[in-house]
Each structure stands twice: as C-alpha cells, then as structure tokens.
Amino acid sequence: MGSVIDSQEALRELIGESSPTTQQKILDRIDDHARNLIAHSPFVLLATSAPDGSCDVSPRGDPAGSVLVLDDRTLVLADRPGNKLVDSFRNIVDNPHAGLLFLVPGMNETLRVNGRATLVSDAPYFDRLVVKGKRPRLAVVVEVEELYMHCAKAFLRSSLWEPETWPERSALPSLGTILRDQLCLAVSVEELDARLNEGSRTKQY
Template structure:
C-alpha cells in the first residue's frame, strides 16, 4: 500500500470528483410526492443499510411482490415488511442502537432508483400490518422509517454493470452454485446433494413460513 495515494479530506475528494451540479445538489426532498408513492407501490425489492453504535455497517435485501413490500403511512413515513429469514437480524440490532437508515428501492428493468434516508424504529404489531399481508401471511415485524431525505438516482451504475441485460448474465459462470457455497462456507453437516435438494424447486414454497 506504500504506493497508494489515499484521499484524506473533503477538499481532496472534491478535487477529483468536482462539485455536484445545481440539479443534483438540490434534488433531495423531505416528503413523498405522488411519483414517489407510485414507485414504492411498484417496487418489489429494496436494500436496507444500517450502522451500529460503533459504526460497523450492514446492508440487507428485502423483497416481496410489488405492493406487499412497503406501505406508505403518510407523506413522510413508510413501513417495510419483515418476512421469515435466517434470524440473524443484524440490521435490526443496528436500528435498536442507531436509528439512522438508508434505503434504495428498485424496479426490475429500470436503471433509476429511489433513495430514502431517515430514522427507523421496529414495530411488532399495528393496524397497517393488514396492508402488508402477502399470500395470507402478515409481517413478522415492520421497519417504520421517518423520511429525512428522498430523491431519485440516475441509471449510470445499472448501465455500466448491464444488470438488466439478459445477454450479459452468466449466473452459473465461475461462481459455484448456492449448495456448494453453503457446503464449503456454512458447515451444517449436510452433503452437497442434500443442499441441492434444499435449495431446489421446493425452496420457494416456504418463503412465508417460519424456518
């Protein structure tokens, strides 16, 4: 690392990247518009970023059919459903210590994204849970976010990565399949064959059932 040139202050960062233009600088808002609401209703997937009190971070994916992932409570408050998972709850433990969160909402095929930053709390029961029922299942809990910043982000990252271009996809390329990864990095005593069966077609059948 002796030949690295590290950026150590904001002035050095600005010297490389430059200043944002006026449109980028002023695009953030503090309340949802009808366009924001429509985006949230159409989004089946988001990334939730959190940080613990000591600054260690976590990013967790959240996914549901469009309309079942997020519920708009009012122009400055949203709720995100939690479904059965691995029960690590890293991000939720972070929220209990530090409520600041960042969210990116995606719509498949769209390069632009909706970003929301705010303060979160965990809710175990509320009347609005009825609006987040999917396939007959209510959320285990909800992350309620009080919005401090909301804005759209451009599509350059998606264009560069060709994320939505099927001809660029190679899901079975150099990276081993999920069962092999689990066998090598997440010891459970199960064989690769057993893990292949676990992660096979039946895996999707229990998405809303507690493991």
C-alpha cells in the same frame, strides 16, 4: 494502498462540487413520483449501521406494492422469515439511521431514501402487510429525511437488466456447494441444495 483521501477538502478537490440541480433534487418528503415507484418496486435494499460504524445491507423482496406509504414522510416495510441473524434490526435498535434503495425491474434509475427507522411489532396497518395469508410479526417504519432519484449510469455500465450479459448459471457454484466448502460439512452438495431449495420454496412467508 495508494494515495489516501482522508479529508473532506481533499475529496472535493478531486471530485468537485455537485451542481445546483443535483442539490435541488433532494426532497424531504415522498412526492407522487416516489409513491409510484415504491408501488412498482418488488425489491429494496436496506442499509443500516451499528454505533461503532460497522455496516449491513439487507435485501428485501415482496410483491410490488407491499411497501406501505402511510403519509408524505412515512414508509413501512414488513419483515419476512429469514436466517434470524437480524443484523439490520439490531443496528436499528441502537442506531436508527437507515438508507433504502428501491429497484424496479427494467428501470435503470433507482429511488434513494434516507431517514430514521423504528421497529414495530404491531399496528393497525399490519393487516395491509399480509401476503399469502401471513401477517408479519415485525415491521420497519422509516421517517423520510431525504429522498431523491439516482441516475441510470450504474445500471447502464453494468448492463444489469440485459440477459445476454448475464453469466451462465451453471458456471457458478450452487449455494449448497458454497456452504459445504465454507463450513466443511460432511454432506453431499445434492442433499444440501435440495434442503435449501425446499426451505426457500416453503418458508417465504
């Protein structure tokens, strides 16, 4: 396995300490810049963990502006129809700690938010979460404890927003191909892909 780092002291000895400026950028509230980025973000990653430490990261996508900022410490994300595994939600019920990573297309910096999450099945602000005429049945309310900007290095290293670096889609298997092979299904890839594409197109909200 190699040289294992198994203590905070060993980690700091290897990596060093963060600068005072880095520490100072961590806020305990949603400032105007964060509000602006959240308003322009159509995609956020929601990280949760169960009491036993098992983790889950779930992608959440909606039109930009769909995540509500209720006040300087409170965010609301609507739930949309999915696979009903509800891994994130089961974790939140047992362990409210959650992390969010907001992305804005074309922007290399990201907004990180850590806080305590609660599941809500109805509230007056649900009317503001309606998209394409569909009102969510569930929302995640996050009380912000930490908020800060994450630098551009990861996106610059990966060239994520540069189309010329992207692989040819035809070089990668379709979801139908993957599921057929993983589940040993006796159905054609074409039929699976058609079903999956239709479901994605018609059951977004």
